[in-house]
Amino acid sequence: MSSNRPLLRLVPDPGSAEPVPQVSFCGHCGQAPPTPMAPLARVCARCGLGVVISAGADVAPRKGEAFVIVDRQLKLCGLSRGAERVLGVDEPEAVHRHVSDFLEPADAEAGQGDELLQSIIAGAAIGGAEPRNIVVRPTGEYGVRYAARVGSCGPPEGALIVLGTV
Ligand SMILES: [Zn+2]
Numbered sequence: 001m002s003s004n005r006p007l008l009r010l011v012p013d014p015g016s017a018e019p020v021p022q023v024s025f026c027g028h029c030g031q032a033p034p035t036p037m038a039p040l041a042r043v044c045a046r047c048g049l050g051v052v053i054s055a056g057a058d059v060a061p062r063k064g065e066a067f068v069i070v071d072r073q074l075k076l077c078g079l080s081r082g083a084e085r086v087l088g089v090d091e092p093e094a095v096h097r098h099v100s101d102f103l104e105p106a107d108a109e110a111g112q113g114d115e116l117l118q119s120i121i122a123g124a125a126i127g128g129a130e131p132r133n134i135v136v137r138p139t140g141e142y143g144v145r146y147a148a149r150v151g152s153c154g155p156p157e158g159a160l161i162v163l164g165t166v
Contacts, residue, residue, distance in 0.1 A: 023060045026050035027069060027078045028091075030061045051078075055160045059131045059151030067162040069153060070099045072125040074118055077158055086146075086163060087138050103161065106137040106145045120150050124159035127152045135166065 024033055028050025044050040053069070054060075061067045066082030076094050084090055087102050094102065099121060105113035117136065123129045131151035137144050146163035153160035 020056040020058050022054045023057045024052050024054045025060055027053050028081055030063075030065070030067065030080045030082065047081075050080075053153050053155065053158075053160075055153035056131060056151055059149045059153070059160055059162060061160075061162045062164075065162050065164055067160060068099070068102065070121050070125060070159045070161060072122060072157075074099045074121055074125075076102065077156075083163065099161075100139065102139055103136045103148070104139045106135040121159045121161065124150050124152045125157060127154065127157040129159075136161075136163070 025031060026033060026044035026047060026049075029044060029047040031044070031046050033052045034045050042051050044052055061080070064082070066086045067080045068076055068083050068087075069078040071077045075096050075098055077096075079087070079089075079091055079094055084094075087094070089102070100114060100118070103117070105117045107113065117134060120132045120134060124132070129150075129152050131149055134148050134150060135145055136148045137146065145166045147166045149160075149162045149164060151160050152158075
């Protein structure tokens with residue numbers, strides 16, 4: 001076995017830009033987990049309620065931003081404490097319901113634009129999607145708008161929708 005045989009190396013994908021760093025946050029309170037956290041502990045040590053997940057730093061919630069997590073079937077699988085307030089629903093009642101029950105595109109007349117929003121969310125839920133921005137509102141609430149960032153998060157893989165201020 002020759003010692004100058006090249007080792008296997010990770011070759012950067014020439015087509016891709018700089019990778020965005022992943023950040024961890026709690027799916028309930030939205031805060032970064034305290035470090036160091038026990039490697040196998042996935043429940044947030046701050047609130048004891050949320051599971052810690054990761055997303056790209058360009059999508060992950062910043063302080064005070066509400067967010068929801070949606071699976072590939074476009075059903076809610078989690079929402080932050082802030083999103084419970086914004087959407088007027090508690091997490092146990094919200095999970096497994098379709099995202100369109102809670103959020104709709106703000107710039108479209110009723111019924112239009114839903115497909116676009118849902119295709120963006122479905123794309124992100126598969127994982128590895130480029131973050132997208134879309135203006136949304138709580139379903140049926142006119143006059144309230146959020147600049148939403150939609151990106152991939154996990155595990156498990158899902159779409160993260162962060163409700164930023166417009
Ligand atoms: Zn927490």
